[in-house]
Amino acid sequence: MLAELSIRHFAIIEEVTVPFEEGLTVLTGETGAGKSIIIDAIGLLIGGRGSSEYVRHGSDRAEIEGLFYINEKHPVIEKTQGQGIEVTDGMIVLKRDITNSGKSICRINGKLVTLAILREIGQSLIDIHGQHEHQFLMQSDKHLSLLDQYLAADLKRTKEEYRQLYKRYVETDRQLKQLTENEQEMAHRIDLIQYQLDEIEKANLQPNEDEELMEEKQKLSNFEKLYQSVQDAYQALYGEQKGVDILGLSMGHLEDVADIDPALKPVQETVTNAYYALEDVSHQLRDYVETMEFDPERLTVIEERIHEINTLKRKYGNSVEEILEYSSRIEEELDTFTNKDDRIQSLNDKRKEIGKDLYLEAKQLSNLRKQAAGKLEKKILRQLKDLYMEKTTFQVAFHPANHASNIRMEIDGHEVQFGKHGMDEVEFLISTNPGEPLKPLAKIASGGELSRIILALKAIFSNQQEVASIIFDEVDTGVSGRVAQAIAEKIQKLSAGSQVLCITHLPQVAAMADRHLYIQKKIKGDRTLTIVKPLPFDEKVKEIARMISGVEITDLTKRHAKEMIQFADEVKITS
Known part of the structure; x- marks a missing residue:
């Protein structure tokens, strides 16, 4: 889990250190106070794109540092060992500095690393879900990767075997094209090779x-x-x-x-x-x-x-x-070129044999995906039912791969295409109202529906990803009432035995928090500062009351806030 985050000279944050704990931590505050800035800082800490604009005005650099605790079996251990980074006592410290010229300096446990390595390690520790996840879900070409993520363990061996066969087929095909496509270019190449060989042989070189x-x-x-x-x-x-x-x-x-x-x-x-x-x-x-x-x-x-x-x-x-x-x-x-016909026949035979194996592996991959799709559909529908989308119909639709760069083969009189990831394209289809036909997710889902679909997917995938922390950045946008309560309960369940950080405007989610952090903006002299403070119970009640009523806090809204917290405590006990 993320145990501590330290931010200095970042945007409107002068300096802040925030300790975190297991369970559900919510971050609330007025719009513009800096809640999303903290999530932006965490995003940069795990390898997000940096910019000199993040450096606080008048400072040389912005500094972000995070301490993570992990167990000895966490998959990130293998990644750090592969980079020669020592992990002791289950602690990993990520640090990133961004200078006012836009350069990044990245360290893991004190060792300088590239941004790519920081990203690889960081994204194994934290999973951030925000508005960009809505865009990701809208792109049908990303749906196959989500299905494969659900099937990750069972699919690993088959996908690797397919990938190796695909690579061999492409290479064999490249060699064939080189031998058959351009006779004039080949003749020039033969002349050049012969000249170079004669020159080297004439020199009669001896080793050393x-x-x-x-x-x-x-x-x-x-x-x-x-x-x-x-x-x-x-x-x-x-x-x-x-x-x-x-x-x-x-x-x-x-x-x-x-x-x-x-x-x-x-x-x-x-x-x-x-x-x-x-x-x-x-x-x-x-x-x-x-x-x-x-x-x-x-x-x-x-x-x-x-x-x-x-x-x-x-x-x-x-x-x-x-x-x-x-x-x-x-x-x-030269031997290949001078024996071109034999070589072409040999490569044709080789490509044909690889193609047979590629097709068999692709079919196995497709069958595994279709079996998994049925299970995923049922699980998503159960999750959506909990989120008051019980009348929704959800389907994982399969289509033959169709792309200009794909491999094409004739199988049983029909052309079959093979891409880098198999012979399938996958698209999520949904109908949120009875009697309406299934349509692509991007064409039918509203913002509130997408929030719930994302949450349903995260509830399914969270146990498989093995990240140390999950962050939700206002994924509850566009919902209210009983749906808001359902989302709050779903997020709370995700946090059980793990760590979830959530920026929210919903009092129902805030009431579920094990720890409540309030983000406040203050003016000091002529500068704006962001302050983060943990709220004790009384302050938590006031903040939730403010979230319920807006600006004015009354005794009634305070009582309502206490009731929400009490109800949340009861839900935690029974869940």
């Missing part, structure tokens, strides 16, 4: 040749310095009164006394080992000097060969190994 040549060039270019230094080193070690000779004298003296005092034995052995080691080194230096020979012609040959290799590097790779790898790749490509 460039590195070996550079080493040899370095030795020849510095021959005089190398010869003199090695010769001087040898002279310093070998000869009368030189390093080895002097060390030999020391060794002899120590051998004379090592038997007298055993404590000198290790010292004597060390010197003896050093003597023989230096003697061996001096012989190596002597042999090295004797084999040294300066060959100016060889240096010229090396420089010409390095130039030849560098010319090839500019065309085909950064090293000899990369050039040879490139040569192997284009040789395979």
Whole structure:
């Protein structure tokens, strides 16, 4: 759950820290006080699109930080581990700064991350539902993803197998088109490949040749310095009164006394080992000097060969190994082109076999979805009945996939299309009045109906999503009376054993709250500030009374508010 939210220099918020708890927390206040600004801040914290406009006037940056508590089995743990982010004691801290130039700085548990990673982790912790959800529900192309979300666990293996087959089919089809569509382009490609292969083969490159040549060039270019230094080193070690000779004298003296005092034995052995080691080194230096020979012609040959290799590097790779790898790749490509007819037949056969498997997997995917659709329809209708939409008819309609970018195959004499997600398109149809035909959701549902449909879907999907917190941003817009009470009870049920934050204008929802936060706007000097304060019982009664009556609070509205809270407490006990 979201345990604490800290906001600084964000919009009209100067600085505020809000602790949260489990259960249902409602945020209320006058219009324009900053309720939605707090939700906007949370949206940015989990990877929403930022802007310099969010930075409070006169400040360098806006800062948003949130502390989350999660259990050890939460799926976000795997995601953080994959990014090398350590999670201890079940705590995750998200932090996002937005500068007045519009740049974002994102951190998770103190580690700098990209906005994409912040979004991936953040959206696994919080699920925000606001007015944009209405727009999402209106788009029929999003309905398939909602159905798949409902079936997530059962569908995972089949969807992955379909995705892999689809990917293989598309790649095979691409190779076929490359071989068959443009003969002239292919001829040009063959000429180019043949020229490149001839150029590389003519060079007769050897693995690591460039590195070996550079080493040899370095030795020849510095021959005089190398010869003199090695010769001087040898002279310093070998000869009368030189390093080895002097060390030999020391060794002899120590051998004379090592038997007298055993404590000198290790010292004597060390010197003896050093003597023989230096003697061996001096012989190596002597042999090295004797084999040294300066060959100016060889240096010229090396420089010409390095130039030849560098010319090839500019065309085909950064090293000899990369050039040879490139040569192997284009040789395979040339073989494919020169044996085009055989290759086309092979690819056709391969595509046909993949297509058969793709169709079988698509049918399995479609069958699973249709089975799930029937269950989803029944569950949504039960939820809508609780929300006083008992006369509603809801259907998940299936249509064959139909898009210009789809794969097309002939199956049993009929053309079948396959998209990235299968052979189906799904659309939610609804009729809210008896006798009326089913129509697309976007064409029939009012704002209040959409609010209830969203809530019905959330009641079904909440157990499967495993997010730490759910936020409702005025999803109760457009309802009142008994419908408002039903929505309040539904939101309260969602909060049981979890955490729900809700911005609301409905007193019925506010009465259900386990914790009530009041958002207030104040003027301090010449600046506007947003203040968040938790309401004790008496203040909660006054706020709900204000929500009931508007500006004027009377004893009657206070009694009504207390009755609503008492009724809400009874509902919580019985639910």
